[in-house]
Amino acid sequence: MAKKTSKGGDAQIEEVTLTIDGQEVTVPEGTTLLQAAQGVGTEVPHYCYHPGLSSPAMCRLCLVEVEGAPKLLASCTTTVAEGQVVLTQSEEATRMRRGVLEFYLLNHPLDCPICDQSGECDLQDYVFAEGREHGRGRDAKRVLGRDDFGGDVLFYGDRCVMCTRCVRFMDEIEENPLLTVVERGNRSVIDTFFEEGLDQAAWGGNVVDICPVGALVSKDFLHKARAWDLEHTPSICPNCSQGCNIELHTRDNLVHRMKPRANLEVNGHWICDYGRGRYEWLNRGDRLEAPVMFTESGNRAMGWKAALEALKARIDDVAEHSVKAIVSPFWSNEDLGAVARLVESLGGGVVFRSPQADEEIPLSGYEGLARRKGLAPNERGAELLGCVRVGDKAGQGGVDDFADHEGVVLVLGDSLDDQLERFAPNAALVVYLGAYTSSALASADFQFPVTTFAEQEGTFTNHVGRVQRFWPALKGPGAARPAWLVLGALLAALQDEEGPSRAEQAFSLVVDSVESYEGLSYESIGAGGGPTGEPVPLAGD
């Protein structure tokens, strides 16, 4: 099991040198042949092996030839030995794998045209790579039909290759064995226990991800898109402070699903059902699309240049410069950092509100992974940037003091849906940078459209202080721009300097101003993220 292991172990791990398809390779003792082959760029076909689960060696597809062994060996469980000569592509190995693939197709319905897995299916890929050109099956196929496994999971028995990854996930990782194999021989089928299904699981959606074929599919995604039409963008799950690495799968500028992206330091290969199911808000239509200035004759849309000039002029005009700002922890470090810098230059303070759950939902078989109580992705980032948490567990209230403030009020991201009256009526100047329209801020002096995390490049800092990057998966609506770009331009105009034009520059400004980010850069944290200084518990945890 791929659990987190301490890096500074005392045990000395021996290195082993072997030859795989003529290439010499040196790997640590205990590495399997399959992993060693992956190291030299050879993918041995496999179903039952999954890096996050135990290996039962039962799919028999990863057979390779090892010189001196009396028969082919399952490369997923055979470990390397010094001087071993492994042939993954020998005639015998490819012949036998072709044979095993033929067995898989014997009762497979070949319903690829209506199967959601089509295009990302290991059975399609392996048969295309190594299978027979024509099948020899002439007899009627076994028909098992479709079953509702509960939760978001549908089971198409006929497509199943019986790799039992799903059974092992529930057993070993969620440690809630809700799935099992019933019957034996070719009557074997994956099933739930009577009426108990995956609706009792909190991480059950992962079985869809690890299913190598279209046997387990998502009800939510059912027939929504073809796999080859989807674009995959590496991102961070925005639905709690764990910071699970994900991919956003998009088509036509809409998010269609979220899939886990492997990161052994954070979430392994898994994400929770809570996070997975909450992506629709990224597709919301009620967006701000153009900068708007409030005038006597009502709201007036304008271009960015004119809007920023007008805002600068207003800031120069107001007598009381002190800023009270409220930000949303769903916005990136770069965005929050730009607010912090502006507030620092004008004087004032920043608060944030963040929804909290009552309970964590841990994944018992994977240390350090849970749906956290903090339900916003960048709570820690907000705290490290000096923002003060206010409000209740629902992420509401706590902003009464804004009513009396007579200086500048700045709102980033938080659309203040709990505020029924006009927000900050006594302020000299109210600026709202947001993605969504807000009734409390409908008569703000300025409303600027900004992009969400899914529409821009940036970073979140997770609950233990790990800074992780995400990339733009969607195109922001209309004139929406990243908040760091807008505020950076404003600050640059106020101070007569040049503002950041790339997210990387915006991040380096954050690094410069926050001590615990010292030494970090986009390059150094890469796609997997990097830790800040000493992790401290979140105030809300």
Place this chain on the structure above:
Amino acid sequence: MGYPYSHEREVPIISKYFGDPEARTLKGCKARGGYEALEKALKMSPENVVEIVKASGLRGRGGAGFPTGLKWSFMPKDRSKPHYLLCNADESEPGTFKDRELLRWVPHQLIEGCVIGAYAMGAEHVYIYCRGEFFEATQVLAKAVEDAYEAGILGDDVLGSGQKIDVTVFAGAGAYICGEETGLMNSLEGRRGEPRVKPPFPAAVGAFGMPTTINNVETLAAIPHIVENGAEWYRQWGSEKSPGTKLFCVSGHVKRPGNYELPLGFPLKDLIYDVCGGMIGDRALKAVIPGGSSVPFLSAEEAEDCALCYEGVIEAGSMLGCASVIVMDENTDIVHQVMRMASFYAHESCGQCTPCREGTAWVTTILKRILDGRGTEDDLDTLIEVTEQMTGTTICVLSDSVAAPVQSSIQKFRDEYLALIRRGERVGAA
């Protein structure tokens, strides 16, 4: 005594008291010399017992024929973890019925063998895994174990030696695959009866994750006699590589089918025509399966000079297996017989490994189609290739077991297949 038949050429050692109801009881067994070997063994060192078994050349009677003494010596000497001895009484191979009789008639002989084995390997607990359908045999054995506990033969102080050895009788649920040693261990532990990936081997990680040795009933039943009389005594029968006597389960078209204990190396021809009284109706012999349904067929010519020992049957083109001799006369429909075997294995496949799960069922389907007169000549090539794909590609050897009869029957009785294919007609009346 013999059961149901006996013959003067038999060498009754382990089957001596078949059919003798008194030998079942502890009193009757002791009157016949029972548990004397155990007393002798307890006075020896465990290593000494292993040495005697090694010297006797006794080979595992479950089918693979692995030297028993060598297997015992694989058990780690480090006694910090519990060691287990398992007795495989899940006799399920079609054509095999020797262990059932050993359990029914001489249960104390088996218990004695188990206790000696446990003593030799430092195992404190023996599990006897009985086939689920063996209701009577399991009851007889359970009663014998109860009596042995009462008499102080089992328990915390075996025959006053201070040695602690427990025996548990465990009834399976009736699955062929639980007779595979690691499938048996999974079943014993309460899991699905699915064979495990080896390595690790049972001597390192076996039942309950502990060092384990697993022996067949007939193997353990021979142990008391070997310990009692010595290795040389046992070697007076059989050949250099296959010493001793063996129970042969003869079924099929012979006049007197049944269990016969014969020295290894006994001529197959004599077994059929002398010991079993010849073919029913004196019809001609067509084929013999010498070792249970999972070994290749021998044609009548191959059976002619076959000696029934491990190496002799291999020389003839098959395997001795568990010495279950299935005799088929000239009226036998070979294709039908092969289909029945294949459908047995398709039914009993645990379903883990793809080649076995899908292959056994596919082979059965093709054979049924050929029998229905809807086969083609291509089907024979497909059968050969499919069974090749099923050989050596799985965790256990169940799928290899289908390959043997299918391939050997197509090689040796191709004409019968072709006749069905070409004329759509069946050869026999089966």
